[in-house]
Amino acid sequence: MMQLKNVSPEEEKRKRRSVKWIYQKSKTITQAKQGDKLALLALYNQYLPLFKKLCRNRADYSNVLEYDDLLQECFLALKSTVNSYSFERGASFKTYLYSCVKWHLNRVIAKHSNVTENQLTLILQIKKFRENYENNMDVCQIMPL
DSSP: OOOOOOOOHHHHHHHHHHHHHHHHHHHHHHHHHTTOHHHHHHHHHHTHHHHHHHHHHHHTTOSSOOHHHHHHHHHHHHHHHHHHOOGGGOOOHHHHHHHHHHHHHHHHHHHHSSOOHHHHHHHHHHHHHHHHHHHHHHHHHHSOO
């Protein structure tokens, strides 16, 4: 016989909030799929910090497109991602969106510059490695050996 686990009231409240949040998000995605412009705008505003991060990382390597142009491309990528997203695939919307927007931006930059998608991917990986290395060096300099 299986025993039920005692759940604190705070945990139960957190679970209910989480389920409600997931329902609202799926409802917003469904509305955006059906052409609701306000729902699409709500999704854009919700994921704007993610878009800004992706654009900031790529704006340095695009000699043709500026930061604002890349943000506009994120909106176009969001629109196509919403239409192609399927709840049955198992991936969260944020994970799927991140992947789609990242590759969309890489393709757009490669199209408008002399850098290929593969080169841009390598450049971004090197940049991330360098930033991590520099952050670790700061810690090593502060802490005596």
